Every structure is written in structure tokens, then in C-alpha cells.
Amino acid sequence: MSFAIVLDRYFSESLSEYAVLLDAYTETTEYSEKFADLDENSPGVYQQVLSTLDVLNSLKDKDFEATYNLLIHILTLSGEAESLIKESGLLEKLVDLAPESDGLLAHSRSSVKATTIISVLSSIFNLIPETSALRIAILKDIILVTKKSSSASLLLPITDNLKLWFEAAGASQDEVKVALVDLATLFAAEYPKESLRLSKIIVTSLPNVTNEDATTLIGKVLSSGDITDIYSYASIPAVKALASGSEFDQKVSQLVTICNSVELAQYEQFQTANSEVFAKLNVSPEQLYNRLRVLVISKWATKKQTLPYSKISTELSIPEDQVEEYIINCIKAGVLEGKLNQSSQVFYVHRVSVVGDFGLEQWKLIRAKLNTWKGSLKAIKETVDQAKTKKRAGQPKEQKVAA
């Protein structure tokens, strides 16, 4: 079940209401007279109804959606609403109507709000079957409307489903990609995280990925605030394929490897030799360096429980009075968890994110740790069970006073 209109009425009643509404707006009796003798069997009746679109589109925002609902209802009675909508150019006219403004709030009193237009479009979208190719057109139109009215934020909730809808409607992979890339570019400035997520969807789940898509993704990852999970990008096949691409692609691939293994010295070398790569990726080398510096601590903190400030200072060549600030940055970035002890100048490590390579060695470590956990759990369970039996034995018997 999806969008549905319930009206307990005959076709002619709906039609006359529609005519009266248009008349009330144009202050004539033109449409009532024109539609008076029509019923659902009259030839070309729906085409006649749709010929009123220009008048309908000049309605005020308040009545706009309700009248469109009525129109949609009339069209559904024909049983071929989909083709009627397609032929009449209804969608294109709606898009043309969208106000061009700098945001959701700015709209003039007379024009129809962008949200109202999107609401009508989504009603039609939900009305027609999910396999209909018209759905693709509607989605594209909605994106167009938001572009025109600079209200991209409206689209944020649909990023996850866009691909699904396109595929259900039978869009080709190229079409899906174009739409996703379009959306990712739309979000790039204001919502970099969403844009990054979309790029990842493109690179990981579409078959027709190019090296360019992969480098765009890497550019977004490296310039984003959070690179603790860079490994998850490094292992994407399309990103790995960069290693055998053009010269630029190879450089990017090299950079990903350096960042993934957090080799600061190598990074510095790479940076001085390849500044043009950073420019092309739109990544600030200094910011990236700072992020890597935050990550580097997890490389040697994994096996330790306590870290004295002095050690951090010497190991990472940070002045001792900045160690605390550095650790706080690490915690903020989600690399570390733990407690600072100012009086004894020690950091107690609770948890460290795992960076760098991950292989058999690490899995073995996991196994060892799991076995320890299993052992401790068993011990605890025994304690609890013992307490349980002890308690049962010690439970007072119910005493009844004899009558």
C-alpha cells in the first residue's frame, strides 16, 4: 500500500469540483461550462483535464497541493495515470515552477514553495508502482527542484534509498551512477560527510567504477576530519586497482598505503616530492599530517597499559607541556580511550583503535584474547552458580502456623 486518495464520489463530481476550483481562481465560469457535459467515458476527457495545467500551476501555495491531489485522483480513475502524467509534461512544468531562491525560508508570498512541489512529486512517486520507469524521472526532478531552490538538505534522508529505487525502476548502472555522483557533488560543500558516504557507495557497490571515482573518494577521505578508518578504504578493490593506473593514480595509491601504515617519515618525503598530488586531490598536506600524528600513537600504545608523559614526549617528539593536549586530541579523534593522571604524569590506556596492517598475526592475537575472556567468564559463572546453590540451601522454609 502506498499513496492513496479516498473519495466516496463519482467521477463527474470530482471533475466538477476541479472545474469549480479553477473557476474560483480565474474568476470566470469557463471551466465549469467546459467540463459540464463530460464523464469518464468521453473521448479525450483526461487530455482536456490536463490541458488546464497552466492555470493549476498558477494557484497559490495554500490550495496547490490539495488541488493537485484532486487532479491525481481524477487521473487514477483513468487507470493509466502513469502514461497520462508522462505525456502531459506535468513533471517538467512542476520543475519549472520551483522557485529559485537561496534557501528554504526565502520564498515570496505568491509563489509555490519548493517543499510543496516536492510533496506533490513524492505523492506521484509513491502512487505509481516501484518498477515504473517514471519513478526515475521523478527522482531526478526532485533533485532538480532542490538544486533550483538551494535546499539540498531536504535530500539527506534519501541518500540510502536512492540506489534501491533506481534499480527497482530498472535504471541502468550508468544512470544510477550519474545520479549518485550528481548528489555527491551537490552535498560536497555543505555536507562533506554525506558526500563521502555517497562516494563510498559509488565506489564499493557499482560495477562501472573508474579510477577517477576512486581518486575522488580518496580525496574526500583524506580531507575529512576522521581518518581512523582509512584502512576500510584502502581495502576497496577499486582503490587497490589504482596501483596499476596512470602516474597520478599510482601516486594516490602510494599515499593511501603510507597513510594506512602511518609512516610519518615516509609521508614527509612523499609530501615534499609530490605537492601537486595534494593539490589535485584537494587535500591540505598540513592537516593530513596532523591527523596522521594523532594516529601514530596507537601504533605503539596497543600493548601498553600505562604511558608516562615523558615517554610520549620523547617517542613522538612533542614538547612535554603539550602532551596532554595531544592526548585529548587523540581521544577526540576516537583513537584512544583512557584516563589522564596529572599528578603522576601518566596516561592509563583503556582502549586503542587498531591502525596499520591487519593480518594473520592480529587474528592470532584476537584468538589469544578471546581464550582469556572465555576463561574469566567461566570462572565468574562458577562463582555465580555457587552463590546460587548456597542461597537455595540457605533459603528459609515457609513456616505455617497450625490452625
Place this chain on the structure above:
Amino acid sequence: MSTPVLHIVRPNQAAPAGSSAAAPLKVSIQASALLQLVESSYHEETTRTTGALLGIRSDDGSEIEVVDSYIVPHQQVGENLTIEGGHHISQYVLSKRTNPDLALLGWFSTSHELDAYTGLFHDFYSRGSSISVHPHPAIHLTIQTRDSENNIIAPKLISYVASPVGASGALAAHLNIEKVGSYAFTPVPNKVVYSTAEKTALSWIKEPTKLALPTGNAVELVTLSQELGSLSGLVDRVLAYTDKVISGEIQGDEKLGRELLSQLSAKPTSVSADALEKLFNHHTQDSLLVEYLASSIRTQLELSAKLTSIVQSEI
């Protein structure tokens, strides 16, 4: 419907307080309300069971949480629909007394079809009754527990908001158009929310009823022991997975591995096994003492009741 509905802006709703903002609606249904709804769907003697939904509406009306519901009987004869408004009012007043915070949100139906009656029902809850959601817009929730072949399926919930069709308000009155029950229903996304406590309770309900269940505060220990059992079961599963990865049988998921390693290396302020045992024993002793005292007091009370009755009969 296999693909989700498209809902990014709130439609123009047929209520004075609706549509103040265009933010999309979010409907969440609490697990207890879901149980009530599922139960209602088994009352099905007629085509549908309907009733009112109670819950919490956020200030801007964009978030709606269904907490409670009750059935309102109705009769459907031919084209006429009679809803027992009196029942609705008395139920509402009763629930208002126990839960003053809950507001009327809309209505539910166990029929997933939207037809002309749906519009009439919606009218009743939006503005027809003396107790309606007016001036807020009403939501409509359908629950489907059986498929077209009458097999029981996982409950399918769809929520709708209604927007007007055609002329409305003064214009409709002026043009003398009958507007009762005409709505365009737009589907909005919904989700069922539940807490851990509810999940635990449900796992108990699922157990065979004739099991000898412990009573009193021994439940705590039994639950704890069971939870520990299931936890070590989980650890075993992960261990088996890890073994397979190490032996090269399957390709390990790197992301999973990293997460595991980082979580397992966590060093919480741990308690030693000995200390834990000591704590537990203390706890057991304490609770035993309390139980013993309670039982003595009960005996004392019973005794004194008996004595009083003897003394009274003597007099």
C-alpha cells in the same frame, strides 16, 4: 512494498496546527503498543478492528511516538458507519487519568486497505468527535498480521498522514461541496522501538510456562547465570570464526577484526576473581538475612492474628 516510501517533506496537512514546518515526519511505535495492536488484530470478526492511538507528539509535530492504544467499537452497515463515540470518550478519560502526559495521536485499523470508510474514520478522529486530535493532524496506522492467503505473517505496519483533496474550508462550504471523508493518505516511515528491559522480559515470556521458575530475588542470580552462559556462547562463536580465519578456511573481515581487537584490548577497572566471589557471598548472605527476617515477621503477624481472634472469641 519492498522499496521504502519516499518521504522528505511533510505534506500540507488538513489541520490548523499542521504543516508549520516542512521537516519530514518520524513515527515510532513502542513495543508494548505494538503488542496491543497485534492483539487487537485477533479480535477480527468483522472486516476490521479500529481504535485510538495515544502517545507523545514533539513540539513541532515532526516526531510522533505511539505508546498506548485502545479499541473503539464500530458498526459498518451498508454505507453507514457508526462509531461508538461514548466508548471512545470514556476510554480516553480513563487513560488520561492514569497517563496525563499521553495525547491522542490518531487511530489504527487492522485492515490494510484504504477505502471510503477510512476517510470517515479519519474524519472522526481528526475533528468529528468531542475528543479528537484537533487542532493537530491525525495519523493513521494500519497493521496487517495475515497475508492474502490468511497465513500469519510478521506484523506489517504502515503509517499515514492525510492531506486535503480539492477545495477545503470556507471555499468548499461556499461551493456547497460535500467534503466528509475525502483525504489523500501519504505514507510516512515508521519504526518499532524497544528497550533492553523489554527484550529481557520477552525472552522470559518465550520460555515454556511450566518450567520451575525460581521466585523472589533468586531470579536475579538465575538471570545473571543465564546471561553469562549466553555470553560465553557468543565468545565461542567468535572464537570458532577466528579459528577458521587462522586456518585459512575463510577470508577474515578486516573491519570486524580491528573492532574485535580494539574492544578486546579494553582494560576496564577489573575485579579479581577472589574479590568477586567474596562480594557475591556477601550479597547472598545479605539477601538471605532479609528473606529470613521477612519470613519471621510474617509468622509473627499470622500468630498475632490468630491470637486476637481467640481473645475476641473468649470475650
